[in-house]
Amino acid sequence: MGLALTIEGLTVRGDDGRTLLDIPSFSMAGGEALAIRGPSGAGKTTFLMALAGLVPCSGRLLWGDTDIAALSDAARARLRRDTLGLVFQDPNLFEELGPLDNAALAASFGPRNTRATLRTRAESLLDRFGIKADNRAAGSHSGGERQRIAVARALATNPLVLLADEPTASLDRATGEALIEDLFTEASTAGRTLVAVSHDEALLARAPRVITLIGGRIAEAARA
Numbered sequence: 391m392g393l394a395l396t397i398e399g400l401t402v403r404g405d406d407g408r409t410l411l412d413i414p415s416f417s418m419a420g421g422e423a424l425a426i427r428g429p430s431g432a433g434k435t436t437f438l439m440a441l442a443g444l445v446p447c448s449g450r451l452l453w454g455d456t457d458i459a460a461l462s463d464a465a466r467a468r469l470r471r472d473t474l475g476l477v478f479q480d481p482n483l484f485e486e487l488g489p490l491d492n493a494a495l496a497a498s499f500g501p502r503n504t505r506a507t508l509r510t511r512a513e514s515l516l517d518r519f520g521i522k523a524d525n526r527a528a529g530s531h532s533g534g535e536r537q538r539i540a541v542a543r544a545l546a547t548n549p550l551v552l553l554a555d556e557p558t559a560s561l562d563r564a565t566g567e568a569l570i571e572d573l574f575t576e577a578s579t580a581g582r583t584l585v586a587v588s589h590d591e592a593l594l595a596r597a598p599r600v601i602t603l604i605g606g607r608i609a610e611a612a613r614a
């Protein structure tokens with residue numbers, strides 16, 4: 391089952407000291423799916439990166455019962471490796487490698503994820519997403535196929551939490567909608583906690599819960 395995410399009094403400041411994010415309280419149940427919307431510059435990516443433990447912050451940020459803000463950098467990185475999958479707007483693939491090599495290339499060879507386990511899981515994820523796990527270079531795949539490979543890579547470690555930043559932004563509508571369905575269906579089947587930042591109306595409509603960020607604060611929370 392996915393991990394619950396809880397924020398208590400979280401503040402993130404920019405390099406210039408400006409408050410980028412001010413979240414007094416926020417919580418998600420394990421296995422819940424949520425979308426974050428808001429105008430450009432509202433702090434959506436910062437929020438996602440804060441949830442990932444990738445930006446310095448003050449306050450409490452709990453993954454399950456663990457306050458990751460209180461961990462050492464090394465301990466947080468270990469926990470992230472074993473807990474989190476990340477998907478970005480740009481799939482960032484190794485262009486000359488095939489889908490399976492890309493998808494199995496998660497930076498995790500810890501006890502939970504041996505090389506063999508990663509390859510087996512990556513293969514079945516690619517199969518589920520309709521991508522042939524052969525040696526054809528990732529660079530020769532379409533935008534939608536490339537993003538599916540990136541999602542398979544993020545899921546190959548079987549993460550409890552999947553964070554996605556504008557995952558459909560570079561895709562046409564039909565391809566984007568197929569990816570949205572893959573993301574939400576896979577997360578709910580596997581019981582993963584899913585957070586997706588998006589402007590995409592189709593993604594926002596598919597999310598069971600949507601929050602709006604404005605000026606680094608949660609302005610409104612809506613449930614479909």
Ligand SMILES: Nc1ncnc2c1ncn2[C@@H]1O[C@H](COP(=O)(O)OP(=O)(O)OP(=O)(O)O)[C@@H](O)[C@H]1O
Pocket residue numbers: 403404405406410428429430431432433434435436437
């Ligand atoms: N390290 C930093 N130091 C100072 N300011 C920063 C830093 N990182 C981000 N910002 C600023 O914080 C604000 C929020 O940025 P963020 O990328 O989170 O917005 P966003 O809502 O994801 O925007 P978009 O929809 O355009 O991607 C922006 O004004 C950005 O310039």
